Amino acid sequence: MSLSPVILVTGASRGLGRGISEELARTGHSVAIHYASNRAAADETLAACRAVATSPLQQFVLVQGDVSKADDRRAIFDGTIAAFGRIDGLINNAGIAPRVRADLLDVTEESYREVNGINLDGPFFLSQLAAKWWLAHPGESRLPGGYKLIFISSLSAYAISVNRGEYCVSKAGLAMTTQLFAARLAEHGIQVLELRPGIMATDMTAGVKDKYDKMLADGLVPQKRWGTGADVGMAVRAIFQGLFPFTTGDVINIDGGFHLRRL
Template sequence: MAKKIAIVTGSRRGIGLGIAKELARNGYTVVISATADEVQASPLMDSLHADGLSTEYIRCDVSNKQDRDNLFSLVMEKYERIDVLVNNAGVAPLKREDILMASEEDFDRSININLKATYFMCQKAANLMIKAMQSGLEDYHPRIINIGSISAYTSSPERSSYCISKAGVSMVTQLFADRLAEYNIPVFEVRPGIILTDMTSVVKGKYEKLIAEGITPIRRFGMPEDVAKCVMAACSGMLDFATGQVINADGGFHIRRL
């Protein structure tokens, strides 16, 4: 049986790395990708290989078309298949700034990396997946999973560009789930809540207080592993008929409560 191949963008640390590890532990060869060069990524890769995980590193700035094309070309040249694409790469605002003062630079950066890149990564992967399916590739059931955020529907006026970009990711998921249904390629959104990562470390105290006060029914920080398990559920095949579904990895934050 051919080895299954997964690509996880933005996977050098945080949620992305948690997802990459979980996929590798479940038998995938995982292409880890981020903007760091190979030398910077080598300590991580050595550690993963020492743990017996089948991974390789390909540098990719997802906001750059040439980098995206190079990533897919290298993967297809070596493996001739992509079984799972996880669009995880994303950035927080450069500066938390009131929406009345937010800059075009920050807006463009969030949209280009979080939204535009996700759209075109889905497009490129989808076409390669369709082609592979039509070639008669055996045991091939590809899936696309986009990592969204509770910020898609939760107003944070000091992080407006991030919220808008993640709301867009939700629609990207719906659009591709609709379009790819005829090819039996399911597309999902995994929507993390308050996850303990480098991105949230700068406001850890604020979130600790909110969690203690019950902003989430499960009163703890989420961990990258919590998100990774939801990704694995989407990869399992058990949810394929639920294409387009949002899987909330948020400790119950989405529940409306009185």
């Protein structure tokens, strides 16, 4: 059983999830590294976490499952508890883009259900499992300030793309989910926050890199660069170190200033 704080990170095999997991490992946390199907990538995250860990008390395990399925969510959560005996934080990071970028009027029900099942239903119901466990174990968190619940959303929570409407709907839903859980859990000392990344260098954006390289150079993002998993990981580190003690239900933009309204 781990003696360091235990964090479950969904979608941790690549991209933002890997960056978050590595930063947690670097700052003394144990991590349950969730992946859906890419075991090889998950093993790479596992090795990276072990390489930067700072304490022999830290542990890292893989947990597999499809967050859109109830039985898999239960297996992911129970696997974390079985491995560590506890959970101190949950980071809902797992997400997918539509398989086909279709015009809003051509979005299929299959695509809508798939994207929202992973991006919205999964985080909602996995957070239920964590919250119920925390309420049954009050005052036992190893994190400064208590248990913590984080939702990784996207600038697509407010910036529309009519060729991937189902994705925008899922991320807007996560923004409301954050507020709902924050309001429900605040009196129990459980902090809930939304991290809202901007244009990030991940597998999801690899196919449109040239397009966004030009847009970034032209000033679409004031800081004129891609975001990285490390950028999100450092924000998570600050939260998990208790540096936002009087904040809950809020949005932390990690987007290089994209959200600023400019004339």
